[in-house]
Amino acid sequence: MPVRNRLFATLAALLLGGPMALAQQAPMQPKAVVELFTSQGCSSCPAADALFVELAKDPGLITLSFPVTYWDYLGWKDTLGQPAFTKRQKLYAKARGDGQVYTPQAVVNGTSHIVGSDRKGIEKLVQEQGTTGFPVKVSLKEAGGELQIALTPNEASASEKPAGVWVVAFSRATAVPIERGENSGKTVTYANVVRGVTRVGDWSGSAVTLTAPLSVTQQPNADAYVVLVQTDQHQRGGPILAGTILGAAR
Numbered sequence: 001m002p003v004r005n006r007l008f009a010t011l012a013a014l015l016l017g018g019p020m021a022l023a024q025q026a027p028m029q030p031k032a033v034v035e036l037f038t039s040q041g042c043s044s045c046p047a048a049d050a051l052f053v054e055l056a057k058d059p060g061l062i063t064l065s066f067p068v069t070y071w072d073y074l075g076w077k078d079t080l081g082q083p084a085f086t087k088r089q090k091l092y093a094k095a096r097g098d099g100q101v102y103t104p105q106a107v108v109n110g111t112s113h114i115v116g117s118d119r120k121g122i123e124k125l126v127q128e129q130g131t132t133g134f135p136v137k138v139s140l141k142e143a144g145g146e147l148q149i150a151l152t153p154n155e156a157s158a159s160e161k162p163a164g165v166w167v168v169a170f171s172r173a174t175a176v177p178i179e180r181g182e183n184s185g186k187t188v189t190y191a192n193v194v195r196g197v198t199r200v201g202d203w204s205g206s207a208v209t210l211t212a213p214l215s216v217t218q219q220p221n222a223d224a225y226v227v228l229v230q231t232d233q234h235q236r237g238g239p240i241l242a243g244t245i246l247g248a249a250r
Contacts, residue, residue: 029137031130033062033228033248036116037089037105038190040078041071043182048104048116049190056172056191061126062226062248064170065193068103076181080174080193095243110230110245136203136229136247142214149210149227151203151247163231163246165201165210169222170194195219203229203246226250 036052038045049065056063066085067078092110093101104116108125115121139150149165170192177187196219200212217225231243 029133030062030248030250031060031133032109032126033064033226033245034122034126035107035110036063036065037068037085037103037107038065038116039068039071039081039103040176040178040183040188041074041076041181042103044117045104046183046186046188048106049188051117051119051122053173053189053191055122060130062250063192064168064226065190067190067193071103071181074181076178076184079176080190082194084197085194110243134229134245134247138227138229138247138249140227140249145214146211147200147214147217147227149200149212150208151210151229152207153205162205163203163229163243164199165203166228166230167198167200167212167216167225168194168228169196169198169217169219169225171221172224174221192224195222200227224250 034052034055036048038049052063052065055061065080066088067080067082068086068089069078069081069083070086072078072081089105089107090101092107092113093099096111096113100113105113106116106118106122107113108122109129112125112129114125135154137152137154139152141148141150147167151165173189173191174193175187175189178184198216200216201210227249228245229247230245
């Protein structure tokens with residue numbers, strides 16, 4: 001190819017965001033992880049669910065929906081709810097010490113909570129907590145049937161207490177027609193509905209690369225996943241996932 005044509009092709013790829021441009025871009029590090037505890041049996045939740053459909057479009061955020069089960073008695077059993085998600089929400093409240101468990105509830109970076117339909121409030125929490133970024137950079141690579149997770153701490157995270165490394169598998173969009181209960185007759189679309197959470201290793205504060213079989217990313221009905229590094233909260237029987245999020249990656 002003549003030199004002029006090669007230069008033109010290079011410029012076009014960069015301007016149009018083609019493969020050449022993509023290959024030179026570093027993966028975006030998220031500024032926050034926002035979890036929504038929601039329920040199909042909660043009349044206040046559809047507004048929050050709709051908001052999270054919009055927030056999920058922000059490449060700087062990792063948003064996850066955790067449908068809970070404690071409103072099932074109202075006449076409609078949540079088709080996406082899992083008791084483990086209800087437990088997760090309660091453990092967050094216990095870790096914070098405020099006992100606040102409700103729907104819709106948004107939890108930012110495993111620490112702060114706010115009503116899940118309060119867009120301005122969520123954006124304020126993200127801005128407050130996302131100014132310095134996560135203390136641990138997480139990089140992911142799939143190769144040879146394995147998931148490689150590289151963890152690189154910054155200087156400020158050297159004294160962080162031990163944390164777990166978790167793979168969270170989810171479905172990007174799920175529409176559910178609700179036939180009974182407070183939302184009877186509505187079809188609600190949920191963004192990034194969690195299908196399974198698997199611990200794949202521990203992090204003690206040093207730079208390290210962990211490996212796990214790619215099968216941990218594959219849960220029934222899941223089509224995507226993220227990795228979270230999260231401090232352990234302990235209970236009888238061992239550590240559980242309900243602490244501060246130190247790092248995350250798609």
